[in-house]
Amino acid sequence: MYAENWRADLAEKVFGEMRERDVVSWNSMISGFLSVGDRWSSLALLQEMQVFGMRPDRYSLISALGAASVECYLRSGREIHCWAIRSGLESELMVETSLVDMYCKCGKVDYAERLFNSASKENIVTWNAMIDGYASNALPSESLACMKSMQDDCNLNPDSITMINLLPACAQLGSLRIGKSVHGHSIRKCFFPNMILETALINMYGASGGLKGAKYLFGKMAEKSLISWNAIIAAHVQNGQNEEALGLFQKLRCEPLEPDAITIASILPAFAEVALLREGRQIHGYVSKLGLGSNTYISNSIIYMYAKCGDLGTAQQIFDKMLIKDVVSWNVIIMAHAIHGCGAKSIALFKEMKTYGVEPNASTFYSLLMSCSISGLVDEGWGYFNQMRRSYNIDPGIEHYGCVLDLIGRTGNLDRAKEFVAQMPLVPSARIWGSLLTASRKHGNVEMAEYAAKHILSLEHDNTGCCVLLSNMYAEAGRWEDFKASNHS
Numbered sequence: 001m002y003a004e005n006w007r008a009d010l011a012e013k014v015f016g017e018m019r020e021r022d023v024v025s026w027n028s029m030i031s032g033f034l035s036v037g038d039r040w041s042s043l044a045l046l047q048e049m050q051v052f053g054m055r056p057d058r059y060s061l062i063s064a065l066g067a068a069s070v071e072c073y074l075r076s077g078r079e080i081h082c083w084a085i086r087s088g089l090e091s092e093l094m095v096e097t098s099l100v101d102m103y104c105k106c107g108k109v110d111y112a113e114r115l116f117n118s119a120s121k122e123n124i125v126t127w128n129a130m131i132d133g134y135a136s137n138a139l140p141s142e143s144l145a146c147m148k149s150m151q152d153d154c155n156l157n158p159d160s161i162t163m164i165n166l167l168p169a170c171a172q173l174g175s176l177r178i179g180k181s182v183h184g185h186s187i188r189k190c191f192f193p194n195m196i197l198e199t200a201l202i203n204m205y206g207a208s209g210g211l212k213g214a215k216y217l218f219g220k221m222a223e224k225s226l227i228s229w230n231a232i233i234a235a236h237v238q239n240g241q242n243e244e245a246l247g248l249f250q251k252l253r254c255e256p257l258e259p260d261a262i263t264i265a266s267i268l269p270a271f272a273e274v275a276l277l278r279e280g281r282q283i284h285g286y287v288s289k290l291g292l293g294s295n296t297y298i299s300n301s302i303i304y305m306y307a308k309c310g311d312l313g314t315a316q317q318i319f320d321k322m323l324i325k326d327v328v329s330w331n332v333i334i335m336a337h338a339i340h341g342c343g344a345k346s347i348a349l350f351k352e353m354k355t356y357g358v359e360p361n362a363s364t365f366y367s368l369l370m371s372c373s374i375s376g377l378v379d380e381g382w383g384y385f386n387q388m389r390r391s392y393n394i395d396p397g398i399e400h401y402g403c404v405l406d407l408i409g410r411t412g413n414l415d416r417a418k419e420f421v422a423q424m425p426l427v428p429s430a431r432i433w434g435s436l437l438t439a440s441r442k443h444g445n446v447e448m449a450e451y452a453a454k455h456i457l458s459l460e461h462d463n464t465g466c467c468v469l470l471s472n473m474y475a476e477a478g479r480w481e482d483f484k485a486s487n488h489s
Contacts, residue, residue, distance in 0.1 A: 023049075023057055031063040034070075042067040043076050056083060058092050065098040069105040077102040091119075097126045104133025121154045124162065132165035140169035144178070160191040167200040171207035179204040183213075195221065199228045206235025226257045234266040242270040246279075261295050268301035272308040280309045296324050300332045307336030327358050335367040343375025362394050369403035373410070381407045398426050402435055409439025414448045430459045434466070441469055446477050 026049040033041040046056060046064040056064075061084055068077035081099055084090040090099070096119050103112035116130045127150040134143035147166055150156050158166070163186050170179035183201055191197055198221050205214035214235040221228060229252045236245035249267045252259060264287055271280045284302055292298050299322050306315035319325070319333045330353040337345040350368055353360065365388050372381030385404050388394045401424055408417040417436055421428050433455040440449035449470055456466045467486060474483040 023054055023060065026054055027057070027059045027063065030060060030067075034063050034067050040067075043073065046080070056087065058089050058095050061087075061089060061095055062098045065095075065102045069098075069102040072106045074106040074108065077106060093120070093123055093125065096120075097129045100126060100129045100133060104129070104136055107137060109133060109137050109139065121150075124150070124156050124159060127154075127156065128159075128161045128165055131162060131169075135165060135169040135172070138172060140172040143169035144173075158185065160186070160189075160194055160197055163191065164197050164200045167204045171204045174208050176205075176208040176210045179208050179210070180213075193222050195223055195225060195228065199225070199231050202228065202231040202235055206231065206238050209239065211235055211239040211241065226260060226263065229255070229257065230260075230262045230266050233263065233270075237266060237270045237273075240273075242273045245270040246274065259290065261292050261298055264290070264292060264298050265301050268298070268305050272301075272305040275309050277306075277309040277311055280305050280311075294323065296322065296326055296329060300326075300328050303329070303332050303336060307332075307339050312336060312340050312342075325356070325358070327361055327364065330358055331361075331363045331367050334364065334371065338367055338371030338374055341374050343371045343377045343380070346371035346375075347377075347380060360392060360394075362388075362397060362400070365392075365394065365396075366399050366403065369400055369407075373403045373406040376407075376410055378407050378411060398429055398432065401426065402429075402431050405432060405435045406439075409435060409442070412439075412443050414439060414443060414445050418448065418451070428455070430456050430463070433459070437466065437469065441473060444473075444476070446473050446479070449473050 026045065030042045030045045030049075033045065043064055046060060049056060049060070061080055064080050065077060067073070068080060077099075080102075081090070084092075084095055084099065089095045096115065100112045100115050100119070103109070103115065112130065112133050116126065119126050121127070127146065131143050131146045131150075134140070134146055143166060147158060147162060150162075151158070163182050166182055167179065170182060179201075182204075186192065186194075186197060186201075198217055202214045202217050205211065205217070214232060218224070218228065218232040229248070233245050233248050233252070236242070236248060245267060249259075249263070249270075252263070264283075268283065271283055283305075287293055287298060287302065299318060303315045303318050306312070306318070315336045316333065319329065322329060330349065334346045334349050334353075337343075337349065346368060350360070350364070353364075365384060368384045369381055372378070372384065381404060385396065385400065388396055388400065401420075405417055405420060408420055414436070417439060421432060421436060424432075433452045437449055437452035437456065440446070440452055453466050453470045456463055460466075471483055471486040474480070474486060
C-alpha cells in the first residue's frame with residue numbers, strides 16, 4: 001500500500017519490521033523503489049532477496065529489468081538475464097519483452113535483435129518493444145520495417161502502443177506523410193482520446209514541419225499534461241514560431257502545472273532566437289528559482305541563449321562554473337565564441353576540451369568550422385576539416401562542406417570553390433549553392449553567380465532572394481537586358 005502511494009520510506013520501514021517475508025513482499029519493495037525513481041535500491045533488493053534464500057520470480061525480474069532499463073545499467077541487466085536463464089524464465093513473454101526493452105534502452109540493439117528473433121512472435125507486446133527499441137536508437141527505417149513485418153508475417157494489427165512507439169521514427173525521418181498515415185489509422189481504430197498518443201502526434205507534427213496539425217491536436221485535447229505542453233512549445237520552437245512559443249510558456253505558468261527541466265530546455269532556444277537579453281535574464285532567474293541551475297542540459301541552453309543575446313561574458317562565466325561539462329557543453333561554448341567572431345578563442349577551447357578527455361563529435365567540428373569561417377581562418381579550417389575523418393573517423397556532413405565552401409569563397413578563388421562542390425560525395429543542397437552565390441556576389445563574378453543561381457532555382461523554384469541578388473548583380477555590371485529579363489521571369 002505505502003509503495004503504491006509513493007511512500008517508499010514507510011514501506012521500507014514496515015518491510016524491515018516483518019518477521020517473515022515471502023516473494024510477494026520482496027517484489028512489492030522492488031517495484032515500490034522503482035516507482036519512486038530509486039532504481040539502485042530496486043536492483044540491490046533483487047540481490048539481497050537471494051542472499052536471504054528467496055528465489056526471484058518473473059515479477060521480481062521484470063521490475064529489476066525496468067530499473068536497469070531506465071538507468072541504462074547494462075551490467076546489471078546482463079546479470080538479471082543470467083538469472084532468468086538459470087531460473088528457466090527467459091522464455092516467459094513479459095520477461096522476454098523486458099529483456100528486449102532493457103538491451104534497447106542500453107544501446108545494445110544487436111543483443112535485443114537476437115532475443116527478439118528467437119522469441120515467440122504471436123504477441124504484439126514483444127513487437128512493440130522492438131519497434132520502440134529501433135526508434136529509441138535512431139534507427140527509424142528499421143522501426144517502420146519491423147511494424148510492416150509484424151503485419152505481413154504474423155498478421156498482427158497495430159494497437160495504440162504500436163502507434164506511440166512508431167511516431168518517433170516518423171519524426172526522425174521528418175516524414176509528414178507517414179506520420180499522417182499513423183494519425184489516420186489511429187482515428188479509424190478509435191484510439192482517441194489517448195493523451196500519450198496525442199502528445200506523441202504533437203511531437204511528430206512539430207518535428208516534421210506540420211505545426212498546423214500539432215496546434216489542432218493540442219487544441220482538441222480533453223486533458224493536457226505537462227508533457228503535452230512541453231511538446232507543443234517545442235513544436236513552435238522547431239518551426240521558428242518563437243514569439244508564439246513564449247506566449248504558450250506564459251500560459252503554462254498560469255496553469256496548475258509546474259514547468260520542469262524539459263519545459264525550460266524547450267523554451268530557452270526561443271529566448272535565444274528572439275535575442276532579448278532582459279527577458280533572457282528573467283528566465284535564467286526563474287531557472288535558478290526552480291533549482292535547475294546545476295542541470296547540464298539546461299546550462300548548455302542558457303549559455304547559447306546568452307551568446308545569441310550578445311552577452312558572451314555571462315555565457316563564458318556559466319560555462320566556467322559548470323561542475324559537469326559534456327560534449328554538448330563544449331560545442332555550445334565553442335559556437336558561442338564563433339557567433340561573436342572569436343575564432344582564436346574557439347580553437348583554444350577545442351584544445352582545452354581535448355585535454356579533459358572529451359571526444360569531439362560531428363557537432364564539435366561544425367562549431368569549429370563555423371568559427372573559422374566567420375573569423376576568416378582559412379588554413380585552420382582546412383586543417384580541422386581534414387582532421388575529422390583522418391583523426392576521428394567522422395564523415396563530414398553537408399553542413400561541414402558548407403562551412404569549408406564559405407572559407408574558400410572568402411579567398412576569392414571561385415574556380416576552386418566550384419571544383420570543391422563538384423567533388424563533394426554528397427548531393428549539393430540549396431545552402432551549398434547559396435554559399436557559392438554569396439561568394440560570387442562578394443567578388444563580382446556574374447558568370448559564377450548565374451551558375452549557382454541556376455542550381456538553386458532547380459531545387460527551390462520560388463527562391464525570390466536568389467533572383468533579386470542576381471538581378472542586382474546584372475544592374476551593377478551594366479547588363480541591362482539581363483536585368484530586365486530577370487525582373488520579368
